[in-house]
Every structure is written in structure tokens, then in C-alpha cells.
Amino acid sequence: MKINDVILQTVTKIVVFIILTFGVELFLSGHNNPGGGFIGGLVLSSAFVLLYLVHDIETVHKGIPFDFKKIAALGAFLAVGTGIGSALFGKHFLTQAAGHFTLPVFGETELSTVLVFEAGVALTVVGVVVTIISTISEDV
């Protein structure tokens, strides 16, 4: 029996973007406030899971043609990379640096290498969650 999920599909089109935006917001608000890579990553991956629920796997993979295992590996690489980066500069392993920069659009902004680390964590979480979900659901 084909399930009639027109409402779900229509709502998803909007909601996915709200979830993605919220994920990015959570990710960026980390460091000093609640949020950060792990939570942001979980919210981002929940958007993908919602897409998997509404459409079937093939359709989603056509739209997002990434190998999520590699995304997880890339994330882990970024996270470990920041640690090694500090070692290259003669600092203790995993030392983070921060500084204030004036960027064209954002104005005065605080940028930190933690951001790269957290981005790595977020990518890892997204990659791992989506990989797990697709592994379970592949042959249902």
C-alpha cells in the first residue's frame, strides 16, 4: 500500500531548511554558550534523517551524492589536524588559538581554531549518524 504522505513531503521542504539553519546556529553559538559541534552535528543529521524518512534512499542519494563515510573521516581528520597543527607551531598538542579579525561583512569577529575542530566534530557526527541510518535501512 502506498502511503499518502503529501502533507509530510510538503512540510519537510520547509522544515528541513529550518532544521539546517538551527543546526548551523547551534554550531556557531558553541564555545562560550550552549551549543557546539556535537549538538550542531546531531541536529544537522536529523535533517538528513527526516529526508530519508520522507523520500526513499535513492532519491536522497541522488540529491546529496556524498559518501557519508568519507565525510566522517574528513571530520575526524580536521579535528585531529588542529591538534597536530599546534604541534607544528611548537605549541602543546591540541593547543587552540584565537584572535579578533575585521571581516568585510561581519565586522569585528572573533575567530578561533576551535571552530575548525568543532567543524570536524560536526562533520564526523553527521557522517556517522547518516551512515548508521542508511546501513540499517538499506535492505528493508
Added chain:
Amino acid sequence: METLMTILVGFLVMIAVYLLLSRNLIRVILGTAVLSHAAHLLLMTMGGLKKGSAPLLGEDAESYTDALPQALILTAIVISFAVTAFLLVLAYRTYKKTGTDNLQELRGFEDE
């Protein structure tokens, strides 16, 4: 508050042990999930519950709650998340391969 939380932890462990001892694979997995939550709650309780303000910049307060237990729990949650997910995949594969999720029937299985 600490006493109450400790009782809650004990209650969770009780449920988890009951689930872990059942024969159904899914129940065992749920048991491990509940068990790890009990451990996380215990970590939080042992670190001392709310003693001051939330440990965030911008909260002007006399004293702050110890942030370390929360950092520990976050790590532990990530790990238990990964383990639970792995167990679910494993249980599913086992079910596909053997056609049963009853641990009693999986016992004493010789190599094929």
C-alpha cells in the same frame, strides 16, 4: 536532591538489569542504553548538583557549578551513542542471518 537522584539511578539500574537478563535481543540493547544513562546520571550526581550558576561566560554569579562532570557525561554519551548504534546494526544483521532474536535459540551455536 542528591538522595532523590541516587534513588532514581538505582531505579534505572533495576530496570536495566531486568531488561539485560531477558532473552529478547532488542530488550538487551534497550537495557544497555538505560544502563549507560544511569551511569551518566550518577556521574552528574556525584559531581554535585546545582551549587551555583551555570558555568557560562556572561553569567554574573558568585559561584559556578562544576563543569567537569558535564564534560565527562557528554563524552560518555557520545560513546554510548556509538555503542548502542553499533549494537542495533549488529542485532539487525544477526536477525537477518539467523532468523531469530531470541538469545536462548542463539546459544551453543557451532560453526557452520
Added chain:
Amino acid sequence: MNNIIAMPMIIPLLTGIILVFLRHNTKTQRVLSILSSIATVAVSLVILHQIQQEGILRLDFGGWLPPYGILFVADSFSMLLVATTSIVTGILLIYAFSSIGQQFEHMFFYPFVFFLVAGVNGSFLTGDLFNLFVCFEVMLLSSYVLITMGGRKVQLIESIKYVTINVLSSWFFLMGIAYLYGTIGTLNMAHLSVRIAEVGQGPLLTVISLIFLIVFSLKAGLLLYFWLPGSYSAPPTVIAALFGALLTKVGMYALFRVFTLIFYHEPIITHTAIGVMAILTMIGGSVGALAYNDIRKIVSYNVVIAVGFILAGLAISTEVAFQGAIYYLIHDMIVKALLFLLAGTMIYLTGKTKIEEMSGLIRNYPALGWLFFITMLSLAGIPPLSGFIGKVFIGQGAIESGSFALLIVAFASGIFVLYSLLRIFLNCFWGETIINEDDDVPLKKGMLVPCILFAIMTVAIGIGVEGLAPYVSDAARTLMNPEIYIEAVLQGNR
């Protein structure tokens, strides 16, 4: 600042991550993994050498000073184990090249081996109890994946038990950490030691120490080894060898670290408990090794016996006994890997697992037979080989401290090890050959070479023990005098 001591964990971790991208490129995967193993071995030998000159090294992650930050501490004990781990993994990888097969190589076999090694090395190096938990979990998660890899029915069923029992022990670990943090308020191992020495190890702390005893006994297979033979005989040979050589050793290392550095004030309770458990482990392991006819089961029970034997050294707790235990740990990592490889090769060649189904293998594969003979002698502790020195030191320690029950059981277990392996040797290698000249499976060079390398190592350690002695005696001295470790972690030496 010594960023180099994070390298034994970082190199495998990074290699594992990079290898994920090279999933279908088998040749590059092999080259990279060998290069990375060599690099890890080199780095760990450099660190080991550096410790002899500069004392214990430490690295504060992110520059956060102890006891606030996480740190890695490298003393001789941990570095000896890290170096051995790296060497053993490198040699096992050579065996994997010829035996594991394309299917596994495309299923992320190499990345997970490296994640496992990263977890193992991290556990050896860390100076923080919670970090130890995390490294344990990295190691365990990789081992979960490795044990199920291939997805044979028996593997899946065994791995359910393996994963569940490990989740339970991780829960105990977390609980112990929670209680310890609640009572002492720190998780840095050196700091814990200082504070416990200040307040005294009362009944409460002794109970907490017993929780840790349960946790690490489950991981090491001390008395709580019921899960071990099943799960170690399910996966493919290389993975079983990796487990047999490395996983239980991490549990043993943690037992040594915790009960010499942190909870050493109540030896009447804790060390007696370890001694009793060690005796029961050796007896149970011997019974198991004699009872089964399946080669893989016999070999797995030999792992159990060795666990009991090494921890007898901890129960005796004198400097000589520690030296013996460290020698035996190093020896056991190498020889257990060799034993698992030989057993796996025999099964590969004959297609049978029961000893009564094989016969006369030495006629077809003389090299294999002699290698098995050497392994057997080494495990039994016959002089020029590596098992001898450890046994002598543990025996000497037992006599000095008057623990004669441990002494008798430990040396009797040696006889059972010898008998259980002789049973394999007599049944499988002697007698009428069952394989015709025509249809004997050729023994691949890639399988024989790693076994020969391991055999050379056991002979070399046995003969060249003088070269190892300064490192081992330094390690034992640090274990015996926790203040050396505490001094290095909490002050100076930046």
C-alpha cells in the same frame, strides 16, 4: 613540552583516517600501513630511549597544566608496552596482506586495525582516569567492528556476547569514576594518588578500588574470562591474533597502573584478592586448555593462563616480581601473536579445527612444525627463549615474599601450558600424514615470514635480555615507587 609522546597514538589515528579515503586502493593501503607501523615503532623506541636520559616525560594537552588538563605520561613501563604493541601490529599486518582477502580490505579492515592500535597506545600512555576510559572505548569500538567483520553467523553471535559484556564493564568503569570523583574530586592519576595518600585509603576507597578491580578484570580476563575463549576463536586469524596479543594486555596494564599508583595502601585486601583471582584464573585456564579439542579454543585458554601468571606478579608486588611480570608481558604479546598465527595457519592449511582431525603436518610443512615447537618451548619457559626470564623473576619474587601458593600454581600452570600445546603438536604434526603430496595447500610465504619474524624475536629477547634489562628495571622501579611518577607529573620537567 614533548609533543613526541602523543605520536604513538596520533600516527595510527591519522593513518586510519587517511586509509578510509583509500578504500578501494589496496596497494596504497598496504604500503601506507606498513610505513605508518614502522614510523610508530621508531617513535616509540626514540621515546623509550629519551626516558632513560630525561626521566618520565609528560605532555599536557593544550598547555593545561595538571591536575586540570588531560595529559599523556610516558614512563618506561608504558613505553615498553607501546613499542611492543607497535612491533607486533606491524608484523601482524604483513600476515594480513596474504591472508585477509580483498573483501576485508575493502571493508575498512586496515583503518579499524589502526584505530584499535591508537586506542591501545592511548590507554598505555594516558595519565588521566577518564581519558583511560575514552581510550578503552576507542579500542573496544574498533574491536567490535573487527570481530564482526565478515559477518559469519558464529562471529555475529559471539560478538553480541562480547559487546554486551564490555558495555557492562564500561558501565562499572563509569560508576567507579563517578564515585572516585565524588569522594576525591580529581581524576588525574598522580593527583588521585597524592590525595588518597593524604586522606588514607579508608573502607570506602577500598570498595571503589574493588570496582576498578572488577572492571579491569573483565577487560584483562582475570577470573572473569568466561567471554574470552568464545570471542577470541570466532574472528579471522589475524584479528584473533591482534586481540590475543593486545586486548587483554591493556586490561593488565590498567590493573598494574591503578594498583601500584593509586590504590596501593591496602594490599591485604586488594592484592590478596588479585592473588586469589590469579590462582583461580590459572586453574580455570588450565582446565579449559586441556578440555577442548578445538585448536582455537586451546589457544584462547592459553591466553587466560598467561593473564593469571602475569597478575601473580602484581599480587606478589615486589620489585623483582614486577620485573618478571613486565618481561612476561612483553614475551606474551609476541608469543601469543605467534601462537594464534600458527593455529590459524594450521586451520587454513587443513580446513579442520579439531586436533584429532589433523595429523602428520610436519611432513608437509616442516617449517611450520618447527615454529610451533619453538613457540611451545618459549611458552613453557625453556631457557634460551623469552618466557624463561619472566618466570624466573616472578618465581624469585614469590619465594622472597613467601607466597608459596602462588608459586606452586604458577609453575604448575606452566606444565599445563606445555601439555596442552604438546597435545596439539603430537596430534597434528606427528603421525601419519593426512594430506597427499598432490592436494596439499601451498603455505604462502606471506604467512610464513611473519611467524619466522616473531620466532626470531622470542629467541632474540631470550638471548639478548641484557639489552632489555635497564628499561625493565627502570619500569619496575617506577611501579614500586609511585612518588617518581607523581613527581614527574605534578612538578617540573616541562
